[in-house]
Amino acid sequence: MRSLRNSDGYNIVEILIVISVMITVIVIGSSYITDKFALRRSVDGVTNNISSMLQVGKLRSVRDGVEYRVVLARCDNIDDSDPDCPQCDSYDQYQAGDNDVSLILERGDSNVGSTVWCMQSAHSKKFQSDLNLVASANLGQGGEPLNFAFVPTGMRRDFGTDANYETLTIIPANDSKIESCGVLSVSPTGGITVTEGKWSGSICIPILDSSPVTPGPS
Helix, strand or coil, X not given: CCCCCCCCCCCHHHHHHHHHHHHHHHHHHHHHHHHHHHHHXXXXXXXXXXXHXXXXXXXXXXHHCCCEEEECEEEEEEECCCCCCCEEEEEEECCCCCCEEEEXXXXXXXXXXXXXXXXXXXXXXXXXXXXXXXXXXXXXXXXXXXXXXXXXXXXXCCCCCCCCCEXXXXXXXXXXXXXXXXXXXXXXXXXXXXXXXEECCCXXXXXXXXXXXXXXXX
């Protein structure tokens, strides 16, 4: 009986094997790209979510003529004895390894130097546990929780003559597979800048730029 195989070609089994290998390679490649995109989207989502809350605080401060601040913490104990001004008695601040980032928008009782802060809204954003938040040393001084505070003319300054930008950097942990990073920067006049980039191990390099962005003053 003559063989159906052509000595110069391939039989059906060999063709099916080649197709199977190609499909496997495509699936593995697609999975890798999807995972990388999901991690990138997670970092960008948190960066933009915090930025949106900062914008709200800044605009409300200008509109109402009083201080507003965005606190990076969850409120564990709310004093609502005054229904018009619920206050947080105990903040649970973000810690490295947390699976979410909580934000509280608060309204001050003055246009500068507020001593009473009324909660306006609060929410949490899912966060990769192998990401970390690195803040400027000036944020959260004097026993206050980590926060960005806005006055009608810009950002609240409790730091003497310090005229530096205050920053919040989202970076991957040392053992993370994530390569993405994000930097939120607020100027003394209240200008908010968002940078999405790639983490080099010490700096966040903007995606569309070659100049590095440092995490801010330490």
